[in-house]
Amino acid sequence: MTFVPARTGIDVRPITEAEIPDWIRARHTGFLRSPEVSEAEIADRSRNIVLSRTLGAFDAGRCVATFRSFAQELTAVGGAAVPADAVSNVTVTATHRRRGLLTRMMAHDLAAAKERGDVVATLLAAEYPIYGRFGFGPATWNTEWTVDVTRTGLDPRWSGPEDGGRVDLVDGDDVRKLGPELHERLRRIQHGVIDRSEYWWQLNTGVVRLPGTPWTEPFYVVYRAADGTVEGLAAYVCDETWSEAKQPRITATVKDLIAVTPAAERALWLYVCSVDWVVRVKSGRRAPDDLLPLLLPDPRAAAVTAQADGLWVRILDVRRALEARTYEGTGTLVLEVVDPAGLTGGRFRLQASADGGSCTPTTEGADLTLGVGELATLWLGDESAVRLAALGRVQEERAGAARVADALLRTSRRPWCPDLF
């Protein structure tokens, strides 16, 4: 593995164990948090980072930029997991911005991911304009609704699901036992979902608490179907707002809600919207086509209060990415994929049907020319090639090719990535 040559006299390289505290300080500085570094954080990082995948830029021995990646699995359309290079903790200290340090760290990491055989790289972008230039495209979107419970039209006498299932309050121990298996089932049916490690469950149930990140123990509920199978799990916290007239005006904020059946999804949303005293429910990050508004007799009670790009994907291997997913339509498409970084561009013939896709290099004339970032936005099924063509971001080399691409690549339900990393 060769490093991108230094143009600035600043070293970009994997950090050593001894450099972890300085790297944490630089990371805090880049994210505009207090530069103070605690022993607890050093211990936590020492346990959880892979040094060879934790990059720093060093100017006169001081860390001035940070970058970290780790192994992740991303669910493709149809439920197969593809190996992903998850990028996180990207910072460049303000004194060293716009000197190409991010560019060098990214080139180093993506080259290593390609060499390892990862199919895609993923990240969550702090700001939209940063990562398109590196071949990433937004592949999932998140919507947050705020439900005005007083106008949902829900029956105030609702006292649990009427399908034979039940909703039970559980505690963090139960969640750590039941959650991982439920999430594994979700991963097999929901494209866009990423794997959750044991550490994720510990962090998100308060077993691991990081300095500077306050923890409020949430309420946890599970939905069990009539046969006792756990099909859904929700975690929510409540504030303590009361009106001046001493009336409870509580907002419930959903931290996590995963369900593997529509019955579980329905029961958990109706439960959260029916807790006495709760007048407002904040949904947290949901897919834009989440059922929530339409589960309410009056969907206008659910107002969209945030909408933003979610998971960004960088395809590292076009052939394996297109062969990993399934297709709702049948047809053939020749794609000219432009990748200025030279990691995976070329001309590919995609033959798709209900049995899967085959993708082979070809010299046939292209139907559609598109950048590798645009392919990422289409790959998870969310974006429309017709829309991108209207924006001038994909070129039709054959009239009607964008419609064919939509018939093959788009999915009935939108992808969703509920997690932060």
Ligand SMILES: CC(=O)SCCNC(=O)CCNC(=O)[C@H](O)C(C)(C)COP(=O)(O)OP(=O)(O)OC[C@H]1O[C@@H](n2cnc3c(N)ncnc32)[C@H](O)[C@@H]1OP(=O)(O)O
């Ligand atoms: C996955 C995550 O961790 S997301 C978190 C990202 N981190 C942050 O937002 C923390 C605050 N910001 C920073 O640390 C830095 O500004 C970074 C990491 C965003 C950019 O680092 P830099 O070293 O300045 O980037 P670099 O010099 O390599 O810039 C490469 C190109 O991207 C452009 N660019 C970089 N950041 C931005 C931005 N925020 N908005 C628009 N363009 C940007 C540069 O102008 C440059 O363009 P050019 O090639 O046309 O000249």
